[in-house]
Amino acid sequence: MAGADPLRAVLQFLSTIAHELGRAILAGIQTLLPHASLPDDLVDPVGFLAVLTLFVVLAGVARRIAWIVVVTGWVLLAVRIALILAGR
Numbered sequence: 001m002a003g004a005d006p007l008r009a010v011l012q013f014l015s016t017i018a019h020e021l022g023r024a025i026l027a028g029i030q031t032l033l034p035h036a037s038l039p040d041d042l043v044d045p046v047g048f049l050a051v052l053t054l055f056v057v058l059a060g061v062a063r064r065i066a067w068i069v070v071v072t073g074w075v076l077l078a079v080r081i082a083l084i085l086a087g088r
C-alpha cells in the first residue's frame with residue numbers, strides 16, 4: 001500500500017524523537033539523583049509522554065494566537081465600519 005509509507009515514516013520519526021527525548025529525560029533524572037536506579041523500559045513511555053505534552057502546549061499556544069488574531073480582526077473591522085459611518 002503506497003499510502004502507508006509516508007505514515008510509517010512519520011510514526012517512525014515520532015518514535016525516534018520520543019525514544020531520544022525519553023533517554024535524555026531519564027539521563028537528566030539520573031544526573032540529579034545518582035543513587036536512583038531507573039529501568040530502561042521507562043525510556044519510551046517517558047519520551048512519548050513528553051512528546052504528547054509538547055503537542056498539547058503547542059496546540060494551546062496556537063489556540064491563543066488564533067484568538068488574538070480573530071479578536072484583533074473584529075476590532076479593526078469595527079473601527080473601519082465606525083469610520084465609514086462617521087463619514088471619513
